[in-house]
Amino acid sequence: MPIMSRGARFDSSTVFSLPSLWSAGAAFWQRAFASDFAWKVGETFATRVFLIGAGVAASVMVARALGPEGRGLYAVAGALAGIGVQFGNLGLHSANTFFAARDRRLLPRLAGNSLAVSAVLGTVVVVALWGIALLRPDIAPLSGTLLLLTSLSIPVGLAYLLLQNLLIGVQEVRSFNRIEIVARLVSLTLIALVILEGTVSPAALFAAGVAASAVGLARVLMRIWRLAPCIPWPSPGLLRSHLVYGLKSYLACLFAYLVVRFDLLMVQHMLGARQAGYYSIAASMADLVYLLPSIIGTLLFPKLVARATREEKWRLTAGMSGLVLVLMTGVSGIAALFARPVIRLLFGPDFLPAAPAFVLLAIAMIFYGVNNIVSSYLASMSFPRFSVLIWIAACALNIGLNLFWIPAYGILGASLSSLVCYVLVLVAQVVYSARWHPGHAS
Structure with missing residues (x-):
């Protein structure tokens, strides 16, 4: 389902950029934390x-x-x-x-x-x-x-x-x-x-x-x-619409999930079980870092769907994206800072080689977290095909980068590949959302 007519023109001065996300998050902060939504999160x-x-x-x-x-x-x-x-x-x-x-x-x-x-x-x-x-x-x-x-x-x-x-x-x-x-x-x-x-x-x-x-x-x-x-x-009639939407969501989530999971499989194939063990620790810890934006996205999604206009959805998305950007910068920064002592405490010194890979994945979770909010906005607009295709492309790019970077940089190459993919997906989704935002139509 197209978001707008193909005649809409892109206004580069209004791109939903990362600096604007940061500013929106700062302005959104006080109101967000005083809300019922914050308590539910x-x-x-x-x-x-x-x-x-x-x-x-x-x-x-x-x-x-x-x-x-x-x-x-x-x-x-x-x-x-x-x-x-x-x-x-x-x-x-x-x-x-x-x-x-x-x-x-x-x-x-x-x-x-x-x-x-x-x-x-x-x-x-x-x-x-x-x-x-x-x-x-x-x-x-x-x-x-x-x-x-x-x-x-x-x-x-x-x-x-x-x-x-x-x-x-x-x-x-x-x-x-x-x-x-x-x-x-x-x-x-x-x-x-x-x-x-x-x-x-x-x-x-x-x-x-x-x-x-x-x-x-x-x-x-x-x-x-x-x-x-x-x-x-x-209701068979409702179920047909249900299945169309569900399958698009299913494919997008599957390929997003496979981005980091293919990393692990390729590390095991190229570098062996020991390096895969290190990378599995880094990936598991990154999943914990991602827990907060995952919850925010889950609870935000029905609120976006319930908004009457695209303008209202966009405004809420911009503010919440900025908030998540600020939160995840702090959470990921702290997680990266304490990566080595936490790994030593929980898994033992033998797993310390996982720390550098986790630091890169923690940074990647900043972009993946904001991606989750922008993805919720697109999902609230009946899930355009772009939302599926972008994750299929990201998964393919991730595999291609890993083929070169894992042999060259080890498990750091796998983490770097995920980071690059999440950054590019975020940029693509932000530009796409800005391109079709109703305020940009001529």
């Missing part, structure tokens, strides 16, 4: 930190209870369930947020579509898993009860993901966070009970996680019912 950030900590605790409990072999089977089940949900969602979680934010009266039909899609796509993935298990048991990663539980977890997890994003769309952020916390606490409690009962097995512990997801799903459905007390019913 803070609450969501605290929730994510809690979930990370609870996940580490659960991982330790499971590893100690099962040992290496049992932990491996548990991890494979979790990975298969995650892959099933990831490839089965088709970007519909983003579409749910978009359509719910645009018109909350669609909530019952969106919920009905989400449940129907979860059942159908979940069944397709489950049939594929069982087909492999029955036809080629020699290559099937799981069997028996654990495979059955993994199969059950995919439609449950898919429905949970899709319905959660309806809450984000109608800006029920506190309900979203509370449900996330409750589901994780249920999971931890059930894992502890299984261990205390002495009935420990990979299947029993994985069942605890499936039960927790089911509890979360039930609570989301209850909350949606309170918001729109109608029976969820699928």
Whole structure:
């Protein structure tokens, strides 16, 4: 869907430049931090930190209870369930947020579509898993009860993901966070009970996680019912629009994700497992640095969709981009400054070679963070094809740069490649957004 007519002319004096982003962020600062939005960002950030900590605790409990072999089977089940949900969602979680934010009266039909899609796509993935298990048991990663539980977890997890994003769309952020916390606490409690009962097995512990997801799903459905007390019913017409938007979002997010993930694969292929180990630490730490702008973008998106005019969307995007630029400059600067002592403390001195690569990735996260805000603006405008094509181009460029820079500069070359790609994507998205901004039309 084009943002404006092709007759619009570009005014170079009004380009959405990085200095202007900085100024906009400074002007936006006081108002932003006094808003309800800032409190929701803070609450969501605290929730994510809690979930990370609870996940580490659960991982330790499971590893100690099962040992290496049992932990491996548990991890494979979790990975298969995650892959099933990831490839089965088709970007519909983003579409749910978009359509719910645009018109909350669609909530019952969106919920009905989400449940129907979860059942159908979940069944397709489950049939594929069982087909492999029955036809080629020699290559099937799981069997028996654990495979059955993994199969059950995919439609449950898919429905949970899709319905959660309806809450984000109608800006029920506190309900979203509370449900996330409750589901994780249920999971931890059930894992502890299984261990205390002495009935420990990979299947029993994985069942605890499936039960927790089911509890979360039930609570989301209850909350949606309170918001729109109608029976969820699928709408094929709405689903078609849903899928078009979702697939564009899916492709853009996939290729953005692959930019840094291809780095790791190419480092392993060109430099070996040791250097890949160093780079994996740098990339994991960069993911933590990116946590804050990721949350801001998630919560900003429905607010942008709900804005009535492009001018209002643009103004909010400019201010929030400047704010994120200021915040991420500080966060990334501090993270880079303390990279070596943090790596030494958490991973040991053997992993210190990861520090220089992390410093470059921390700088890259500044641009990736601002990219996230500008991408939210474009997504709120029905996701133009440019938003997909730019990340496909960035992924291809990243691979090309890595072919030359990894052999020349080692893991620093991989980090530098990501940095260059994120800078170029940001410049391209800013110019594109400015080019089609309504105030620039002649």
